[in-house]
Amino acid sequence: MALTIKVNEETFTPRQQAVLTAALDLLVENGDGLTMTAVARRASCSKETLYKWFGDRDGLLTATVQWQAAKVRMPVVDRSHLNAKALRSSVEQFARDLLTVLTGEISVTLNRTAVTHAAQExxxxxxIVLENGPLAIRRRLKPIFEAGRDARLLRFDSSEDAFRTFFGLVVRDVQIRMLLGDKTLAQTNIEADAKAATDQFFALYGADTTQ
Amino acid sequence: MALTIKVNEETFTPRQQAVLTAALDLLVENGDGLTMTAVARRASCSKETLYKWFGDRDGLLTATVQWQAAKVRMPVVDRSHLNAKALRSSVEQFARDLLTVLTGEISVTLNRTAVTHAAQExxxxxxIVLENGPLAIRRRLKPIFEAGRDARLLRFDSSEDAFRTFFGLVVRDVQIRMLLGDKTLAQTNIEADAKAATDQFFALYGADTTQ
DNA sequence: GTAGAACCGTACCGTACGGTACGCCTCTGC
DNA sequence: GCAGAGGCGTACCGTACGGTACGGTTCTAC
Incomplete structure (x- = not known):
């Protein structure tokens, strides 16, 4: 029996994953260059196989995005002993991870692909991208925030709003500029930006207003 | 070869603007449905004329985006007599305008088009979109911010950073979700969001920490 | 009136690409 | 060994679309 990995109820054989890797590579290299012929050639498989496995071009695209998006794994933060320092450190780590992912070539490519796709009803x-990107982070961050509130380290009414503000403070205009091809962001300092965003977040939502 | 067209100098004849309107309508109605044949039919002109006027498909696309983007005009804020109330009101107005524009059908369409375009090197x-969107707002907002700083109503080192934070607080994840086709944002309350973002912005950058 | 420019409508061409068909090879189970 | 399944490579088909050509019509200038 072939080894398979589980991706949201969907399993891909290693051979299929090789095909998806080829598809992703083509996407990254040349956004719209994902032709069935190109994937087949890159993966050394026949087009017939592609259609058999993925149905049609959209199915291949969906499988590629889903498979890759699910690979993004946020670090699990220890929630057991939460003090001000640990909380801030965790939040800052999330900010770093978020920026690192969103400015990465793969994330930019997948988001562009999804946006292009959305332009066609x-x-x-x-x-999928939303579910595995912002929402995944939100699911991880929400318990941290609420633990912080329980420990009277954070103050907010809605964790939803708190997260969206956090997202805005961290991402700012970085993602849209990346998606639009702005190259003047190359020298972005993720470390400093994450720290600044964390400071601002705590300034807005921290329970201790004197810090 | 695409023509270089300066929108600011009224280089489009009314007939040409009618063509661009048709192109924009097609873009909005059906993102990827901008075929030369469709534009020609919609605008009741011949394809030959399209190619004569705009060079090629890219030229038509560029002219359409540029022409439309340049139509977005931010309100000019009176800077002469600046007090805390007027400043806050101006900033909140900008937040409203920004959200209104970015959540609009046309902005979403143009941004999607530009992102798709960027996916093809x-x-x-x-x-163009960046220049006429965020950067245009920034150019308008920057003097307001600096006037606020001169009047000791705001405190920041870099107006660039202040603006980008403002952008993040206002836009949060709204734009990316719109671009990705998220429909759960329909009930967004622009008024309330703009006010909340303004409050947060002044909490971070307001010189008077007691307000 | 006539020449010429601008432009409309349509037919046409070439290509790229999604999708299908088929011949051949390899590997597995019996 | 043999049959069948799975899969590779290639040829092929249909269509959509970018781009061009051309005849016919309207408008303008003189």
């Missing part, structure tokens, strides 16, 4: 890819 | 449309 198809929002399935957009949903 | 072409960043011209992205540059």
């Amino acid at each position: 198809k929002d399935s890819l957009g949903t | 072409k960043d011209s449309l992205g540059t």
